[in-house]
Amino acid sequence: MSGVNGVSGTTGTSGEGPPATEGARSPEGAPVRAPAASPALELAGLTKSFQGRRAADAVSLAVPPGSLTGLVGPNGAGKTTSLMMAVGLLRPDAGTARVFGVDVWARPEEAKRLLGVLPDGLALPERLTGGELLTYWGLLRGLDADTTRARTEELLRVLELTGAEERGTLVIEYSTGMRKKIGLATALLHAPRMLVLDEPYEAVDPVSARVLTAILRRFTAAGGAVVISSHVMPLVEQLCDRVAIIADGRVRADGTLAEVRGGGTLEEAFVRLVGHREMDEGELAWLGG
Numbered sequence: 001m002s003g004v005n006g007v008s009g010t011t012g013t014s015g016e017g018p019p020a021t022e023g024a025r026s027p028e029g030a031p032v033r034a035p036a037a038s039p040a041l042e043l044a045g046l047t048k049s050f051q052g053r054r055a056a057d058a059v060s061l062a063v064p065p066g067s068l069t070g071l072v073g074p075n076g077a078g079k080t081t082s083l084m085m086a087v088g089l090l091r092p093d094a095g096t097a098r099v100f101g102v103d104v105w106a107r108p109e110e111a112k113r114l115l116g117v118l119p120d121g122l123a124l125p126e127r128l129t130g131g132e133l134l135t136y137w138g139l140l141r142g143l144d145a146d147t148t149r150a151r152t153e154e155l156l157r158v159l160e161l162t163g164a165e166e167r168g169t170l171v172i173e174y175s176t177g178m179r180k181k182i183g184l185a186t187a188l189l190h191a192p193r194m195l196v197l198d199e200p201y202e203a204v205d206p207v208s209a210r211v212l213t214a215i216l217r218r219f220t221a222a223g224g225a226v227v228i229s230s231h232v233m234p235l236v237e238q239l240c241d242r243v244a245i246i247a248d249g250r251v252r253a254d255g256t257l258a259e260v261r262g263g264g265t266l267e268e269a270f271v272r273l274v275g276h277r278e279m280d281e282g283e284l285a286w287l288g289g
């Protein structure tokens, strides 16, 4: 896949297959290569229209295992639409999505075991405490009771929700950031291999943000892959090793952070690829009183 304005993307898989098996040789004497590992997430031509208007237009993306990809783009660019199709929550008009080689739409149960998802505007059962919600979620996911209990306690502790749990706070009473954190806990509970998180840092306090970053780094170091969407360019630059820029439903750039930045900042690349509008002097003049 290649972007515009000279930003050429790599799929992350080209030339990155597993190393040749030690000592193994083909009959011709050439080293035998193990089959190239599947990308952690591979989107090919994902397309979706709403009322005749393309929200996602042949979105293709390949995310390698062990990587953390930031998906950025203007409001209404098609990020959420693409991510929801990628994880099996929105049926595409065309295209495919695979998680570690498993087709999300053809083999949904298998794919969903591999996927942890924090959707936009997550709707949670609200008349439960966070702990009760995670217990219910774990059992729905087929985890045994002991595993569910142990992971629930650990997630509540790490995400600093134990106090709310001890006070019996219901999810409906949670703050926006707490809701985000319990949503993350539901995404992590079944130990997925691929995390797709729509704006995970939004409304999360700085201390919890550090915890989240540590979780994501540990997750990718163990070979899992993460895609996050975000509007915060410095955050993406600090956190992600790969970036995709999407605008008007199309992928405009995709590659390593260095490839997409092309020597400038990510914000500069974003503005260059997406365009920007200056406000005319007379606009909103009435605000001045």
Ligand SMILES: Nc1ncnc2c1ncn2[C@@H]1O[C@H](COP(=O)(O)OP(=O)(O)OP(=O)(O)O)[C@@H](O)[C@H]1O
Pocket: 050, 051, 054, 055, 073, 074, 075, 076, 077, 078, 079, 080, 081, 082
């Ligand atoms: N269910 C829907 N029905 C109709 N139009 C929709 C629906 N969902 C998304 N759209 C439209 O599709 C386009 C892409 O929306 P999407 O939510 O994917 O953008 P986004 O990049 O996630 O935006 P933001 O950064 O503002 O969250 C927008 O024009 C939006 O109005």
